Amino acid sequence: MCGIVGYVGKDNAKNVVLDGLKRLEYRGYDSAGIALIINGELKVYKKEGKIRNLEIELNKLNLFSSIGIGHTRWATHGKPASKNAHPHSDCFQKIAVVHNGIIENYVELRKELQSKGHKFLSETDTEVIAHLIEEELKETPNFFEAFKRAVSRLKGSYAIGVISSLQQDKIFVARKDSPLVIGLGEGENFIASDVPAFLPYTNKAIFLDDFELAVIEKDSVEIFDFNGEKKEKEVHTIPWSIAQAEKAGYKHFMLKEIFEQPRSIADTISGNMSWLKGDGKLEGVNPKSFDRIQIIACGTSYHAGLIGKFYIENLTRIQVEVDYASEYRYRNPIVNEKTLVIAITQSGETADTLAAMKLAKEKGAKTLAICNVIGSTITREADTTIYTYAGPEISVASTKAFTTQLTALFVLALYLGKERKTLSSEKLEAYFKLLMEVPSKMEEFLNTEKKEEIVKKIALEFYKASDALYLGRYVNYPIALEGALKLKEISYIHAEGYPAGEMKHGPIALIDETMPVIVVATKGKVYEKVLSNVEEVKARKGRVVSIVNKGDKAVKQLSEFSIEVPEVNEFLSPIINVVPLQLFAYYIADFLGYDVDQPRNLAKSVTVE
Numbered sequence: 001m002c003g004i005v006g007y008v009g010k011d012n013a014k015n016v017v018l019d020g021l022k023r024l025e026y027r028g029y030d031s032a033g034i035a036l037i038i039n040g041e042l043k044v045y046k047k048e049g050k051i052r053n054l055e056i057e058l059n060k061l062n063l064f065s066s067i068g069i070g071h072t073r074w075a076t077h078g079k080p081a082s083k084n085a086h087p088h089s090d091c092f093q094k095i096a097v098v099h100n101g102i103i104e105n106y107v108e109l110r111k112e113l114q115s116k117g118h119k120f121l122s123e124t125d126t127e128v129i130a131h132l133i134e135e136e137l138k139e140t141p142n143f144f145e146a147f148k149r150a151v152s153r154l155k156g157s158y159a160i161g162v163i164s165s166l167q168q169d170k171i172f173v174a175r176k177d178s179p180l181v182i183g184l185g186e187g188e189n190f191i192a193s194d195v196p197a198f199l200p201y202t203n204k205a206i207f208l209d210d211f212e213l214a215v216i217e218k219d220s221v222e223i224f225d226f227n228g229e230k231k232e233k234e235v236h237t238i239p240w241s242i243a244q245a246e247k248a249g250y251k252h253f254m255l256k257e258i259f260e261q262p263r264s265i266a267d268t269i270s271g272n273m274s275w276l277k278g279d280g281k282l283e284g285v286n287p288k289s290f291d292r293i294q295i296i297a298c299g300t301s302y303h304a305g306l307i308g309k310f311y312i313e314n315l316t317r318i319q320v321e322v323d324y325a326s327e328y329r330y331r332n333p334i335v336n337e338k339t340l341v342i343a344i345t346q347s348g349e350t351a352d353t354l355a356a357m358k359l360a361k362e363k364g365a366k367t368l369a370i371c372n373v374i375g376s377t378i379t380r381e382a383d384t385t386i387y388t389y390a391g392p393e394i395s396v397a398s399t400k401a402f403t404t405q406l407t408a409l410f411v412l413a414l415y416l417g418k419e420r421k422t423l424s425s426e427k428l429e430a431y432f433k434l435l436m437e438v439p440s441k442m443e444e445f446l447n448t449e450k451k452e453e454i455v456k457k458i459a460l461e462f463y464k465a466s467d468a469l470y471l472g473r474y475v476n477y478p479i480a481l482e483g484a485l486k487l488k489e490i491s492y493i494h495a496e497g498y499p500a501g502e503m504k505h506g507p508i509a510l511i512d513e514t515m516p517v518i519v520v521a522t523k524g525k526v527y528e529k530v531l532s533n534v535e536e537v538k539a540r541k542g543r544v545v546s547i548v549n550k551g552d553k554a555v556k557q558l559s560e561f562s563i564e565v566p567e568v569n570e571f572l573s574p575i576i577n578v579v580p581l582q583l584f585a586y587y588i589a590d591f592l593g594y595d596v597d598q599p600r601n602l603a604k605s606v607t608v609e
């Protein structure tokens with residue numbers, strides 16, 4: 001989704017803002033723009049396409065400014081074009097606005113403003129904000145007051161950044177339902193829609209909440225509610241290093257993030273050890289206070305939720321439902337104070353997940369977030385949060401976020417089992433030991449057996465396929481879904497994930513001698529069943545690629561290609577089994593020459609419904 005960056009301070013805002021925008025490239029965008037105040041005048045530059053296009057243009061000009069805002073746009077209202085790129089201005093080019101989100105009442109506002117003589121240059125909803133401020137300035141000479149009044153007329157979701165030649169050393173921001181974070185430097189301050197934008201400059205951050213406004217100068221940050229009352233806010237220290245947000249020699253962030261998984265999983269275990277193993281408790285949720293769990297999430301996080309259901313139901317015997325957040329919020333779910341709602345989200349900013357969790361809260365549920373971003377919206381709204389310690393995930397396709405979510409869910413299931421006494425301390429110890437082995441088993445797969453070469457070879461065989469079918473059963477059925485999602489989102493090859501036992505009820509009709517069928521067939525209680533399913537595929541001449549454990553013979557001999565993974569406890573096998581599927585999707589997309597980290601039409605953090 002769109003990215004916002006702003007800077008006020010001693011350096012050249014042009015460079016800092018462009019640098020920040022590049023760090024937000026992963027969010028997905030189709031045009032970029034920047035506004036600066038130079039010699040007292042507001043200057044706006046925008047370009048369709050990559051930030052590089054804008055940078056080339058700006059480098060031709062010798063610009064210096066100590067204040068600026070920039071934006072990468074992911075089109076919602078109006079096609080991708082430089083006229084629709086942000087920043088947008090008022091009639092007199094004195095006010096520049098960048099905005100993420102959607103202004104739902106922009107049609108009425110636009111009509112009203114046009115009737116008062118305002119001229120609009122774009123098709124966007126955002127442009128009304130600049131004109132509204134201009135209009136309010138006719139009523140009050142106080143810029144902040146005009147900004148506040150303008151914002152109070154907006155309906156919808158927004159993170160807004162404004163600079164003006166009428167207030168040359170201040171950035172004005174406002175937030176509702178779209179993330180905005182303020183970075184605190186020395187003699188300089190930053191705004192951004194996501195922390196990596198300013199991570200090279202500072203790791204101190206204030207996260208704005210809904211219905212908050214702020215005025216940012218180089219030496220001060222003041223935060224207000226919508227009534228204009230000043231507020232004190234917590235300053236967070238972000239634990240991510242800048243190296244984590246860079247490629248470190250890998251061709252793409254996705255590949256780097258795949259290889260980071262053993263570390264991220266180990267960090268997620270140790271980061272949550274105190275409440276699982278020690279005397280500590282998971283603050284905010286009494287493990288005995290609910291009799292039902294609902295998991296809500298989107299995309300890859302939803303797939304983690306499906307596996308979480310197996311963990312929790314098996315280890316605690318608590319009933320678990322799993323829903324797409326976008327469905328849950330409209331299905332009138334049965335929720336009450338005896339329900340624990342678990343929201344799984346890497347970013348902590350996904351609009352559907354946030355809305356679904358708010359709904360559950362209103363109905364009295366206790367809420368628990370599993371999230372990767374400290375200070376993100378969901379972590380502030382949930383009763384408690386279990387963090388995944390994946391570090392910044394930059395590539396749009398989720399990899400290390402997924403495996404750390406599975407780790408966190410397993411830890412949670414162990415904790416609930418311990419607290420609710422469905423798991424003996426011996427069993428808990430045994431499972432914990434098995435979990436601790438996962439990072440080194442994954443490392444073994446990734447590094448010591450040239451697995452990358454094997455996966456590359458298979459990808460080379462199939463990268464021209466038009467369809468692919470992924471099969472798995474029991475805890476590995478969601479891995480089939482996740483493998484298919486990875487392939488389609490970055491390589492644009494149509495792929496479907498299916499429970500292997502369900503194949504005979506329809507999808508088997510798709511199988512012929514051209515169809516790649518990727519089967520997760522590692523050891524466990526459904527191994528024999530999966531073997532029969534592989535036979536069925538083979539009988540229809542499907543091209544079987546299997547994920548098997550070392551030493552497997554039966555499935556291997558039916559497969560055209562096999563990828564061997566180390567054997568781990570069956571519950572934990574999805575964490576390992578997904579890795580070859582991530583690599584397979586990655587190499588196919590790379591062979592096809594696609595921009596793996598920024599697939600078309602997708603955004604990292606989906607902050608609109």
Ligand code: F6R
Pocket residue numbers: 298299300301302344345346347348349350353396397398399485486489604605606
């Ligand atoms: C797929 C992917 C998406 C996200 C989904 C939810 O690779 O990344 O499907 O999983 O948009 O995002 P979060 O977890 O941030 O709520």
